Amino acid sequence: MSEPHGTPGPGTDPGSAPTPPTPPTPPTLPTLPTLPTLPTLPTLPTLPASTAGLPVVIVDDHSIFRSGLRAELDADIRVLGEAATVDEAIALVVALQPRVVLLDVHLPGGRGGGGSEVIHDAAHRAPHTLFLALSVSDAADDVVRVIRAGARGYITKSSSGAEVSEAARRVADGDAVFSPRLAGFVLDAFGAVAGETAETTEELDRLSAREQEVMRLIARGYTYKEVAGSLFISPKTVETHVSAVLRKLQLSSRYELTAWALERKLL
């Protein structure tokens, strides 16, 4: 199962605005101008290790997956450490303060909360750390639970190393990472399929028309750049929309999301 959205298509878009390009080896982490639409994003600190690439921590209970991912990640991704359980992960993230945590959704240990427990317990003690959820699961509750806990995106474990690297960079830049599946779920859960559209941009429980368009194209397997090209907007605008949707996904009290989470005792 590939996640084509994560990698920019070979054909660059003519209408794309200048974006922070992330070719294989940028020696420094781009200190991005934080998006005004993303109040949750902390300003990127000047990391001491920024000269050596994007510092990440891999959290997964399968050592074979950790080592495989470590070997496949791009050269500009620097793996600070690995953790296998909830407790280890919390301690490691707090101690190392990585920029991005590649976080498995299912983890042993702790209180049994898995990846979302790590985010809950570690996020406030590592204020500059962002979480990217990795999962083999297709179950919506797993993914939405970890997103609602604060993960900035979700990709499946079948993604290639390059795709994971790209997603990690995207998350480090403050963007959200959506898979086609997650986009499909969002359209469903926010009533877009049934024809509901947000009236104002402030509304948390429904998607705006533009956000629906973006989500539909992502669900169809388009990359962000392709979405931008299809809608004649800049990739930055696409990212803004995706981030807005992620925020709604995290903050919305929409009935379907909560009812469904309650049904599975997630809250």
Place this chain on the structure above:
Amino acid sequence: MSRPRQRIIAGVCAGFAEHTGLSVTVVRTATLLLILAGGAGALLYAWLWVTTPTATANPVRFGAAELPKASLARPAPGYAGSPGSRHGLGGPADAAAERAAAAASSARSAPITEILLGLALLAAGLTLVASRLGADIPLAVVIPAIVVLSGTALAWRQFADIRGGSEQHSSALLVRALGALVLVAVGILLFFVTSDSPDGWTVVIASASVLLGVVVVIAPWLVRLSRDLADERAGRAREAERAEIAAHLHDSVLQTLALIQQKAGPQSDAARLARAQERELREWLFTGTGTGFGTAAGTAASTAAGTDAGAGGAGGIPDVDLPTALRRIGAELEADFPVQFDIVSAGSSLGPAPEGLLAAGREAMLNAARHSGGPVSVYLETGANAVSLSVTDRGPGFRLDDVPDDRHGVRESVIGRMRRLGGTALVRPGPGGAGTEILLTLPTVPAPADPALPHPTNSTDFVMTTHLSGPETIEDPKNSVEAVHPDRTLPAAADADGSRP
């Protein structure tokens, strides 16, 4: 021993005769004589009545030649419960025999009942005999004692029955249990009510005694209840542990399969095998429980399958909903072609998949599988007004010159079919000009399916309908290539339209 079902009073004499080998007449006469001797016979009879289980078996089994009375004779419990006796019996008789065996074994396992009853009856008999002989019997003590003993015995007998697994009506059980409790309580109270010098202490002691008696009587139930509770809790813990292990295992397997696919390369047999296994496991894990993406929320209307009942051609897809049917098609095609279908569905698809749309979708997926050889995105959206399906591949694109046969296939089995169903189809280059994108839309409100009408009622649902009105649009490869840029503006508009209520 056991009592036969056909009986004069309670079958005690017949049972006793059968058990001891004596003649029934002799036993009955002896019983009558004993009854005359101060009622001792009656007490004995009552005791045996209560303590002996009822025999159960088919009387016919013992020969029709015997007299009815002789056929009253029942085998001993051991015999009735023996495996041999159960063979060849009908269902009800068989069940009855089982119950008798259970009763017998339960009586054996709880001799306390018999002991208590025996003590009660023995006391009663001795009292009677003693009073006959003129002895001064403290009846005020003896009678309550007998009542208490009987009540306790009854209560414990209930417990033995329950533990023996014999099925009882809960109402009968309740009545008997209550009866036993009342007996015990009344008996204990009698002790004190009939005592010579009642005072304040008597009342206190009486209350305490009654409570104690009740506790003794219901103790077996309490023990049983707590034991059941502990069993259940342990069982639940085991279940949870097993589920956790299973979840971890599934995770590991899925991960391993993903790794194999990554390492083996998309075209290899190993990858294809791993993918098939992964899909199988996923289907079992996620779609069976209904927690997969696309099944959660949504208030979309049903897919109104009636629209394309006549279209046919889906071929062998049973009555499953559209996402499941598409997943199966994807699985079939992945087995034959080096492709990977990433199928996403939104909205709830109710009812069986509309056959015509499924057939057209299958053709579109087949086209992508044949020509792309890589990841193919399939997105299904079941909206309030229409079902839309998009198939996007990253292949070399739609080269009509190269594969005229397939073009014909797409034209006929995708575009033509959708038009006949009252829907629309659009074939165009994929995003960024690479690959092919096929968009199918089918209104859920049944539209008159008339092949003569080029534009069905839903033409506003899809802006590109005009492109499809004639096959010539598709036949000209130049046209489809040149249409890249105009086309690319359109999916958004089309989507926005589709999302309107």
